[in-house]
Amino acid sequence: MTEPRATALHAEHQQLGASFTDFAGWTMPVRYTSDIAEHTAVRTTAGLFDLSHMGELELIGATAAEALDHCLVGQPSKIAPGRARYSMLCAEDGGIIDDLVVYRLADDHFLIVANASNTAVVHAELERRIASFTVELRDATDCWALIAVQGPVSAQIVGELTETGIFGLKYYAITETKLAGSNILLARTGYTGEDGFEIYCRPDDASRIWAELLRTGTPYGLKPAGLACRDTLRLEAGMPLYGNELSREITPFEAGLGRVVAFGKEADFVGREALARRRDEGAQRVLVGLTSAGRRSPRSGYAVLDPTTGREVGTVTSGAPSPTLGHPIAMAYVDGIYEEAGTRLQVDIRGTQDDVVVVPLPFYRRQES
């Protein structure tokens, strides 16, 4: 086991009194003060995240779009330059290798953002799949630091510091601009369920950009925010996490994300046959939301039970007390017959059966401004 890597912002986190956790080979801030306070800041004002552990792969070449249409289940050739799309890399059997955000920076240039724990696997798998294309793939994780500003006032904060202004930048769009004098890629994307921005910058510029965002954002209520609240934020927003909701044993159809598979594209793509079969047969188990009126939270791995028979009919993948809603929430895979909203189930919480009810995802949806 090698020592975990520190991001370019490690000294800033230490100075802010962060607690750290080892995550996918990186040492990352888990919280600065309080998970709940950081979570609430993102919901009401803004949070500032270091996400430099995320993997960045760049694919360049005249046939890069065709190559990606073959590699991924989506249709990156349909992404306009300056826009982004959520997609997945699936295995031949349809299992999810990783979920990704694909940015098209130019006609012949894509930025593919992978989960930290999967970056090496994604790189190797893409390398194998593009062998017959004349394109260049490189792991650019070391070239990019990634800072996110998420929350309802994030547009004001980022807007004050950028030359071009951000108000024309649409959701899931990306542009080259300058922030506090440094060249950046500014994307309106995130993983919190709020409006927000992700700032890709050179690691050498990261400390200055972080400090400027903190200085400008603090009067708006911005707080540095760690990975712990990132998890409760994405859970409330019903967003899947690789390793919890998504894995090699799951296809996009179980996860309720069949829409990411572009069967209409001409290109043959890895997993097409298996995925088409899964689409036609229907998923055996499906991802649902659960809420509980109790105080104890279902947690990852707990069994979901049919209250009438006591039979195990599913497994919790993520769960926590929701800071925004004030009661436990969870996502779980359950047998298809239990997927309807309103279905009453139980979760075995460390030996006692607590009542839960199936609810539609997401648990939380922001008010459109």
Added chain:
Amino acid sequence: MPVPTELNYTADHEWVSIDGDIATVGITAFAGEALGDVVYVDLPAVGTAITTGDACGEIESTKSVSDLFAPLDGEVVELNEAVVADPGLLNTDPYQAGWLVRIKVTGPTNLLDAAAYQTLIGAE
């Protein structure tokens, strides 16, 4: 992180203050920080007989849940209702307002002193 020198400790990050045959039990600031914001505390009922090392309650944060282990043999004589109502006391004031239970001690105890506990958390 400094630990109060007048208390005793367990390797499960609980503190114990013994006055005569009554022991007051809580969790350390180190435990509170590792858990994150505590949102729910489940304590053994008054009258429950507890045995050293057995799980006798639960402490749940937004991030995770931990068992509360009995630090010694005895019988629960008092609960801190304030911490049940406001579990955040475990984060803000773990050694005073955040105490959890009082136990009438019925057997020999085997606890760490502050120096030994400091060494333990220094090593973690």
